[in-house]
Amino acid sequence: MMGEGALALDPLVVGVVLAMALVTALTKVGGLWLLRRIEVSERLEAGLSVLPGAIVIAILGPELAAGGPAEWGAAGVVLLVMWRTESILLSLCSGVGTVVLFRAIA
Amino acid sequence: MSGVDFENALGLVQLDTNVTETDGDDAEYDSGGAAAHPDDAPVGEASTSDGAGTITFDRSGIRAGFLTCLPVALGVGGYGIAFGMLARRAGLSVAESALMSATVLAGAAQIIAVELWAEPIPVAAIVIATLAINLRYSLMGAALGPWLGRLSPLRSYGSLLVMADENWALTMRELQSGSGRGAFLLGTGIAMWVFWVTSTIIGAAAGGVIGDPASYGIDFVLAAVFVALATELWEGRSTLVPWLVALATAIVAAALVPGQWYILLGGFAAAAVEVIRHDG
Incomplete structure (x- = not known):
């Protein structure tokens, strides 16, 4: 399967990959690094405390908006299962199962 | 350095506010956290959902995280296969694709990067796109601050290096519990x-053999993880305004601004509104 050059490592490609890795690492540690160095006022703190939910919604909203009835229905199933059972595994499986099912019907 | 200040400022106070604001829902959190780990639960009813108690860093925590993430990582593996195939098509070798997955570990940025890939390689465009797409990680890392901020720099920054969207969500859920x-x-x-590195190698080696991840519902795993997390992050009416602001901003920004800036904009807008609404 692996054609010729599958294991090739071009120095320029490796360089670009490592540059991507460096930039990504900076973004991953940057937020906490900054938080450790600035004085966090009570006001700022109130803002930071809504970040987790806000990020989740900001990722989810457009993703679901771009989907169709199959995705919306499956999201509803995840919501319901998670709310009733609190089991992440169960809600994931039922969500993915539902989306496959609904897409097959549609 | 200013670790203690930070702990006081954010770890304790911020989450204390949460507790007072949302008594009723906090009870749900706790039962949720305990129910999720019936096998090893010194969590106890008494544990507050604020994480202000002791924070550990041991092998059992690593193990719990690993096991909780397995089903999600399996779904991520579906994307890894797709990424491997795209990377191969863009002209990267199997070794180069695997190296990118092993060192970058950021799905969306990697897929965009290989889509931008050309001869000669547009180095600046690729690196800038990577930065723009991954800036959200800074915000996500900051959201984990109340807990990670109390670990040593090696442990906290080291852990952040393997953070991606899905496992951030799972970790947020765990620590909130x-x-x-x-x-x-x-x-x-x-x-x-x-899973990401292994599936990249499989995808890159197999070329076009495996079909579209959408046909197995794998493309829905990320959304499902986030819906589940949102269910748990819901704290009643105090959550409504920031979430609506995030939702509206993200949807408008996703339509108007290229790339993934909408995530940052949504998060920032909600935080900004909360800062303005805060009355001392």
Whole structure:
């Protein structure tokens, strides 16, 4: 399967990959690094405390908006299962199962 | 350095506010956290959902994170196969694709990068796109601050290096439950890394053999993880305004601004509104 050059490592490609890795690492540690160095006022703190939910919604909203009835229905199933059972595994499986099912019907 | 200040400022106070604001829902959190780990639960009813208790960093935390993340990592593996095939088509070797997955570990950025890939390589465009797409990680890392900020720099920054969207969500959920498992992020990250790198190699080696991940519902795993997390992050009416602001901003920004800036904009807008609304 692996054609010729599958294991090739071009120095320029490796360089670009490592540059991507460096930039990504900076973004991953940057937020906490900054938080450790600035004085966090009570006001700022109130803002930071809504970040987790806000990020989740900001990722989810457009993703679901771009989907169709199959995705919306499956999201509803995840919501319901998670709310009733609190089991992440169960809600994931039922969500993915539902989306496959609904897409097959549609 | 200013670790203690930070702890006082954010770890304790911020979450104390949460507790007072949302008594009723906090009870749900706790039962949720405990129910999720029936096998090893010194979590106890008494644990508050604020993470202000002790924070640990041990092998059992890594293990718990790894196991919790396995089903999610399996779904991520579907993307890894797709990424491997795209990378191969863009002209990267199997070794180069695997190297990118092993060192970058950021799905969306990697897929965009290989889509931008050309001869000669547009180095600046690729690196800038990577930065723009991954800036959200800074915000996500900051959201984990109340807990990670109390670990040593090696442990906290080391764990953050293996953070991606899915395992951030799982970790947020775990730490909000009050388990105090500081090593959870690292454990989930190891699971993500193993599956992401392995599936990249499989996808790159197999070329076009495997079909579209959408046909197995794998493309829905990320959304499902986030819906599940949103269910748990819901704290009643105090959550409504910031969430509506995030939702509206993200949807408008996603339509108007290229790339993934909408995530940052949504998060920032909600935080800004909350800062303005805060009355001392």
